[in-house]
Amino acid sequence: MKTILYVTDFYYEAKGRKYYEEDLFITSHLKEHFNILIGHPHQVLNYLDMADMLVFRNTGSVIGYQEYFNRFVTIAKEKNILTFNSFDGKADIKGKQYLLDLMDLDYPVIPTIDTLEDLNKLGDPSTFVLKLKNGADSIGMEFLTMEEVQKIDVKGRLIQPYLDFEYEVSFYYLNNSFQYALYAPNKDKRWDLIAYEATKDDLVFAEKFVHWNEMERGIVRIDACRLKNNSLLLVEVEDLNPFLSLDALSEPKRNTFLENFITVLKKL
Template sequence: MMKILYVTDLYYVAKGRKYYEEDLFITSRLQQHFNVIITNPRQAANLLDGIDALVFRNAGCVLEYEEEYNELLKAVKERNLSTFNSFDGKGDQKGKQYLLDLQALGFPVIPTAEKYEDSYKLGEPEQYIVKLKNGADSVGMEILSPQEFHESKPEGKLIQPFIDFRYEVSFYYLNDVFQYAMYAPNKERRWELTQYEPTRADLEFAQQFLQWNNMQRGITRVDACRLRDESLLLVELEDLNPFLSLDLLPEEEREQFIDNFIEALKKMAPAGEPVVEMV
């Protein structure tokens, strides 16, 4: 049976998200089809011997274990090990540079600047959002008034206007095939999601970013905001370890996603007898 190293941080804390519950649910299903070893990202590089594939899931913000993460990438490459997600994405896997790149290419993304002297291109917003280029889960994010912004003159970070959008919506894909969508009707409580029925235009919006990213395999979450004029702007292209909010899905859709996930993993290596180990 295929032996999977499942990388997650069961103790990672994020507002409104129970990472450990999602990964314990997923691994409870995977163990029916694979040998599964669950490990923390800080240990993963030392546990690759005898592994058929690596599944990188809710491992938290890479900034907190950047050295160990780079060691893992190096070890995976040296072994030519199959991974899910594949580490060839151009979205959050590489930090937030993609927002600047996509903007330069004319994609519909939230207006973004990297240099203070370029912030005039963002207009005169009532507030600014300043983010780390390699941050995640709001780590290092600041919301600044115009006075605070102009006094601090941030450099080497992403600068965005605070946009008055209607709501945030996320589109979830498995190997570039649409699975489901979720949205937060109350933008002040952005972690309280409910299922969303996308239109054809919505899916065309999300699909353009998948095509640009051209990741070999994995789970991608395309996060967007709906503006007052009904258009969408990209907020985040999460192609490393997107939280899936599976607990909020109806049972039928949740089971369908898990079945699809299992089938995608089976295509990476032969199957065998199930067992779960904890490291």
């Protein structure tokens, strides 16, 4: 039986999400097929040689230990450690610069700038959203008026218009294969998720970003917002450690995902 080093932080606190419950649930199923070692992301370098593969899951934002995380990724690649996710994505794992890049490539993303000189690209919203370029879990997010935005130091931050969207929806992919979708009917409660039946057009939208990201293996969550004209715009591509919201799935769908996840890990 192969051994997995399952990296998580049971004590990480995130609004509306209980990371530890999801990881306890997943590992309770993985243990039937693998030997499971559980490690903390701040100590993972001490245990890289103890397992056949490493599964990097609900560790929360790496902003608090970015230098250590970067060293871990470098060493894992140097030692040819088999990791899941594979740390070769181009999106959130590298920060939020990709939103600017995708906008320049005319992908359907929320308009995003990082300099006040480009404010005209955002139209004339009453409110702006500021995000850290290396942020996650809404860390450092602010909502400002035009007058307030024009007085700030933008360095290290992104500016987006605050959009009056209908709802947010997330599409979950395992090794580039669509698994399920969830959405938040109440846009003020981002993590009150329920099942969503993705349409063909929805998946065409989501897979543009899955294919662009070119990640070799892992779980990717494509977050989008539905505008009042029914179009979708990208919010983010979470390609490091996306929370899966498995508790929002029906039991059959949850079991199907777990079976697919186990199958993928066994094939590695």
